[in-house]
Amino acid sequence: MKFLYALLIIFPVLSANAQQCGRSFEEVPVSCIQNLSSNFEKLEKREQKRIETLERAIEENKEGNVIKLAEIEKDLIFMFDRDIEKTRKEYEDKIFLFQSATGLYGKLIIKSISKTVGSTKEETKSTCSMFINSVVFGPKGSEIVKNVTLSIESIAGAWSVDRVSLDEKGTDFVLRREHGICVFKRVNAYAFPYKKFIQEEEEGKVILLYFGLFLIGLSIFLVARTIFQDDERYKAKEKLEDAEVDEKRETPNDFVLKYSRPFFKRYFTPVIMGMKGRRKIKEKYKRTLASSGMNKFLSPEDFYAFKLFLIIGFPIVYLGLRSFLEVEEDWPLSLTPVISIAGFFYPDVWIKGKIAQRQKEITLSMPFIVDMLALSVEAGLDFVAAMQRVIEKAPPSPLVDEFETMIKETKIGLSRAEALRQLSWRVDTLPVASFCATLISADAVGADIAPILKTLAKEIRQKRSSMAEQEGAKAATKILLPMIFITLPAVLLIIAAPMVMKLMGGE
Incomplete structure (x- = not known):
């Protein structure tokens, strides 16, 4: 709460200081x-x-x-x-x-x-x-x-x-x-x-004034929401959060999220929870968080609260570092609104990076895990038991975590087909979508899944090889520009320099 009240004080104080200097010679005290x-x-x-x-x-x-x-x-x-x-x-x-x-x-x-x-x-x-x-x-x-x-x-x-x-x-x-x-x-x-x-003193003053008014308005809104929200509802929500499993209370190893989470969870998430557009926010970010594996740590409301908090958080850090490092000349105040906008979009960039990294790890680990699954089924285990065996023996990976989630869903009453659909929806990659669709079809007709799994593993390996070849072809194209603009001029300089020096010496 003190943090929010501080925002209400900062900008009036700055405005008061700005008024101390006059315009005429006599008015400069x-x-x-x-x-x-x-x-x-x-x-x-x-x-x-x-x-x-x-x-x-x-x-x-x-x-x-x-x-x-x-x-x-x-x-x-x-x-x-x-x-x-x-x-x-x-x-x-x-x-x-x-x-x-x-x-x-x-x-x-x-x-x-x-x-x-x-x-x-x-x-x-x-x-x-x-x-x-x-x-x-x-x-x-x-x-x-x-x-x-x-x-x-x-x-x-x-x-x-x-x-x-x-x-x-x-x-x-x-x-x-x-x-x-x-x-x-x-x-x-x-x-x-x-x-x-x-x-x-006045550099960026007009922009900073509007930005300050925005922060003050947002702060008043958050204070009002905190004061007038239903206390019983908030206490009940806290009890539910305390009852959650420990893994959901852990914070991933991300510096910005780690130090922002206590603030936006306490002051911003309750505001989002009371918004009329909460359902749209949930629909927009639910799959994104699931694909990144962050749904264990952040709800869609938390993620949107994270975005809103960084609108204020990034500028505060920027202004603090600007003052502490004494680099006011090199870090202009006019950049503050730009940094505020960057703060709002930072979580989107961060989550997209998480999704890309996780999908890559899943694609790399999938052939080995599908092979293990096929061997377990051939050994006489049913599909669920075979998957449980893979979870126990396979090295830790995002795909193993997803299989574990799928097992939990089947235990609470979901059918195998529905659990596979949920797996495909969460991971959102072509190999996993193909894997789930094939198993759902095989389950519907009662086919033996062991040979199907072997065929799937082979296809996934082939796709991975073709993807590696495509990346190699792209690398050749990407290296062309550096060669033209960096390597080629250097080679020409090495070849031409002795001749030029010889001609200059001859003159």
Whole structure:
């Protein structure tokens, strides 16, 4: 129950945190910057990756313009464009959050940017200047407010440098000239546009909001169902479950199912049991679970509850790992709905894999078991006794388990023909269907089944051999593409490389 109530709390809390930051310079409080402080490191790592990419390009290409670009963009906040109006439009009144050289958090806004280009005739100087307002939040609620003008000019062809310390203890930023461009750069501070911080926080916000509303609605529904369901009925159901055989309470060796089962059995299955469409769910998944052998562990209602639970379970695990591993940049929030959808369809993919694996094991073990059955019948045992003998002596396999289920069904009153039909329905493979149909026909006319079983074993072996040949033929086709796109180019490279190197050496 605590788990469900937690879902009701998470998203309102997230929404409240999102409202702490304003849009204008005056509306950005210290609490907002402190909440966003973890993004300094993320954005710095992203910036380092970008510079490293440029540096790799330098090593590979050795192009002067690439070298210039890497040098200019390292620690860059913004550059003065040749079209100064374009620079003003982009950066004037733009807010930056920063961490000073001494580790204090602050905010700054660029109020004005100007640039003049000197004329030789008039002997005027070229200048680049900017005016900024800044607030540094000190300890115990103190603030350091500064209005700073940074200006550089060319003197005898050489440009001056202007530095600023916003917390009055170390150089934070510098305005200087690099490769013919005026640039405003970080020195010992970290500074990034306020919009980048907000984007980090609001990434996938709209999608997450709708997803959160869905989870809240689902949680309220489940809580209501748990509170208002018939207690007597639930207690009776628990007593029936306790009376079940131990094998039905065991959980198969599957990580997701093992740790999800306690939750969906307690909170989701009761909801499914009370749904009007329960019969359709049962009809849809009953045979699927029987074919996979999972009907001993999961009812159709349990399986559908498993699917619904993973709509919530997968995103919770994703968000938890995202926070714990500190990989928010690489694992975006916008993937959460996709992961939720993947959670709903995961049980279907998992159960199909179980069915394919089980059917393969049955097909492989069938000739040996049918031979044992034929020998037992020839030795004088009736069909049921012969099958019981096979169950005792044959190595464990899904087919042996199915024979055991069939024996139990005959003991509770089902006819042999009906038990065989149920076996064919559960396993849902062609060899078993053929085996059951042949035995039902032989039983109807009273024929001796020993030679029939021998013939069946022979046919099953032949079919298995033909299937192996078909798989071999498919393998030849599948390996063709890797040979064309991987092996052949490598061979051509080995053959052609010496000739190319020889020609290059000759030149």
